[in-house]
Amino acid sequence: MSESNPRVAIIILNWNGKKFLEQFLPSVLNTQYENLEIVVADNGSTDDSVSFLKDHYPSIRVILLETNYGFAGGYNLSLQQIEADYFALLNSDAEVTPGWVKSIVDLMESDYSIAACQPKILSFNDRNRFEYAGASGGWIDKWGYPFCRGRVFYYCEEDKGQFNNAIEVFWATGAAMIVRSSLFLEFGGFDDYFFAHQEEIDLCWRMKNKGYKIYVQPSSVVYHMGGGSLGQDNPHKLFLNFRNNLIMMYKNLRSGERIVRILMRMVFDGIAGIRFLLSGKLKFFLAVIKAHFAFYRWIFLAKKDRAERKPLKELAGVYNGSVVWDYFLRKKKTFSEIVGTKK
Helix, strand or coil: CCCCCCCEEEEEEECCCHHHHHHHHHHHHCCCCCCEEEEEEEECCCCCHHHHHHHHCCCCEEEEECCCCHHHHHHHHHHCCCCCCEEEEECCCEEECCCHHHHHHHHHHCCCCEEEEEEEEEECCCCCEECCCCCCCEEEECCCCEEECCEECCEECECCCCCCCCEEECECCCCEEEEEHHHHHHCCCCCHHHCCCCHHHHHHHHHHHCCCEEEEEEEEEEEECCCCCCCCCCHHHHHHHHHHHHHHHHHHCCHHHHHHHHHHHHHHHHHHHHHHHHCCCHHHHHHHHHHHHHHHHHHHHCCCCCCCCCCHHHCCCEECCCHHHHHHHCCCCCHHHHHCCCC
16 A cells, blocks of 8 residues: 555445436545545446436546446445545535545554544535434444434434544444455455445444454545435335344354344334334334344355454444433433443
């Protein structure tokens, strides 16, 4: 790796997102970093995204995938075709600030044990508030529920500078993640089976189990619109999140922790499913059941990995309590109320 000016490739995975490319590509092109390539990987779009790029941005490299391989598969196939020291994964519905790449790369160049790092993610539509997909760094609780500095479940805090410190976290958001290319490829990239949702948390967890760090650099700022592919109120998104979370826990927890934590997580899932049923959301109730049966199927099909895993509570960015209990029953809405003010 070049120590003075490492090569960075910004890769935008596009799927029927012409309107986002029209709106947000100009900010990406304004990124202030010398050794930079911008790539759009098209995930089998059926709109005129590709023709738009060829007509209006002929200098941008376009990688064509014949079908929609999802977030995980689409990035895996695309990044194998790109040579760079760092991969900067960026959602198509994100507006970046000019220095967003450099401040992260400078941090990562100072410590090779940092495998991946995210910027501070603010809402494009409410620019003083954190955005759902990452906020100021991802955490996880003891039962596998992901949350963020600045976002717990669907409550996004106002950004008052309370999370402006660059620190080690548990996971970096795939909406805007810079990862060392050598490590991304060494770890096999994202898990294709996930298709979409929580694949970045799984990758970060695998890296942390091998001793690498995941960071947030809040001096780097990205504004994210969110909901570009699947909206929040979508049964298929719920299915993917519930299924993938169980798979992720099975893959990354130590065998001694796995049974209790997954069983408890499934109890929480069951309670959520009953709430969906009682509120008349039959499709969401069925999505929870479908997710559990898909998880059972995965267990029988998956290749068993005997790699050593670290105790979850020993990893940075882990809350050794229940964020569900704190948020829904104790009515604590903010990260600092739940985790504390020193994080």
